[in-house]
Amino acid sequence: SVSINKIPKYFVNWVTRVFVIRKGSVMSYKNSHHEWTFQTVILVDDEDLLKTNKSYYIANGLLDWVNPNYTSVHKEIELSITDNTIIKESDHIVSTHNFFEGFVSLEHAEKLPNGAIFDLLYMLVTVNPIIVKGNSKRREIVVTNEFMGRTTATLWGDFAVHDGAFVEKLKDDQPVPGLCDVRVSKYRGNFGISTIPVSSVLINPVFPKALDLYTWYTI
Numbered sequence: 001s002v003s004i005n006k007i008p009k010y011f012v013n014w015v016t017r018v019f020v021i022r023k024g025s026v027m028s029y030k031n032s033h034h035e036w037t038f039q040t041v042i043l044v045d046d047e048d049l050l051k052t053n054k055s056y057y058i059a060n061g062l063l064d065w066v067n068p069n070y071t072s073v074h075k076e077i078e079l080s081i082t083d084n085t086i087i088k089e090s091d092h093i094v095s096t097h098n099f100f101e102g103f104v105s106l107e108h109a110e111k112l113p114n115g116a117i118f119d120l121l122y123m124l125v126t127v128n129p130i131i132v133k134g135n136s137k138r139r140e141i142v143v144t145n146e147f148m149g150r151t152t153a154t155l156w157g158d159f160a161v162h163d164g165a166f167v168e169k170l171k172d173d174q175p176v177p178g179l180c181d182v183r184v185s186k187y188r189g190n191f192g193i194s195t196i197p198v199s200s201v202l203i204n205p206v207f208p209k210a211l212d213l214y215t216w217y218t219i
Contacts, residue, residue, distance in 0.1 A: 003047040018043040024158050028135055055093065059086040103178060103209060106145050109193070114186040120179045120193065121209055123217045125150055127168040130160050139164035143177075143193075146216045153179065153193035163201040170203065174218060176210045178202035 001017040008014065024040035050056065062080040081087075103121040112118060122143035130139045139160035144150045155164045167177055179201060185194040204210065 004043065004045050005047065016045060018045050050087070055090040057086075057088045057090050059088075060084045106143070106151055109184065110151075110191045112184045114184055116184045117181055117196075118184070120153075120182060121145070121205075121213060122153075122177065122179070123213060124167060124171055124175055124177055127164060127171055130164060137161055141167065144217075145213060151191065151193065153182070154185070154195070156195050157197075159195045159199065159201065167201070167203070174214070176204050176214050178205050178210070 001015045004016055004018065007016060020041060020043055023042075026037050026039045028035070028037050030036070058079075058081075060082070062082050062085075064078045064080060103119045106120070106122065109118055109120060120143075122145050124141065125144050126142040128140045128142075130137060137157055137160045139155045141153050141155065141164065142150050143153050167175065179193070179195070179199060181196065181199045183194050183196050185192040
């Protein structure tokens with residue numbers, strides 16, 4: 001077998017050995033000529049270069065303009081890995097202080113305009129059952145923190161299926177989840193939170209804000 005990055009382009013006679021780390025929901029798609037289903041699967045192999053909690057140098061990546069019509073990409077920046085890109089692990093410790101400070105409170109998030117994107121740290125109160133209507137899947141979770149009462153956050157699509165089920169298993173352990181790149185969803189004046197395709201879910205991130213929030217909730 002060959003590694004993923006050694007598979008020849010436009011070549012069909014190859015074998016690769018991989019590990020499945022995430023499997024998306026089966027989706028339907030159709031146009032004027034055809035109708036079919038597809039499923040996104042994320043794979044890694046033995047030569048997977050990017051590992052959690054590691055630092056890297058990345059050279060010759062393609063920095064491209066972001067199309068605002070694409071909801072599945074970051075709103076400000078898009079970095080593409082090409083055949084000319086070089087990735088090398090580094091011993092340098094990257095400071096994540098500014099990243100962690102970017103998490104806002106529920107009180108602050110409630111004052112943001114509808115559609116604003118933000119990062120949120122919270123305590124999990126309740127995980128509701130998943131709701132499926134056709135191809136639409138959603139799951140509501142109830143969250144709180146020391147500055148505000150309970151608020152509903154809606155996980156959509158794969159977030160409802162995978163991440164929602166994961167936090168539901170952990171709810172008795174009183175986890176401190178974080179939501180990155182989620183959107184303010186105000187309906188009839190009521191404040192709500194929704195995931196978008198580029199959102200991510202962190203579980204028990206290790207930084208002072210998370211530890212302080214856990215201490216407040218469990219005392």
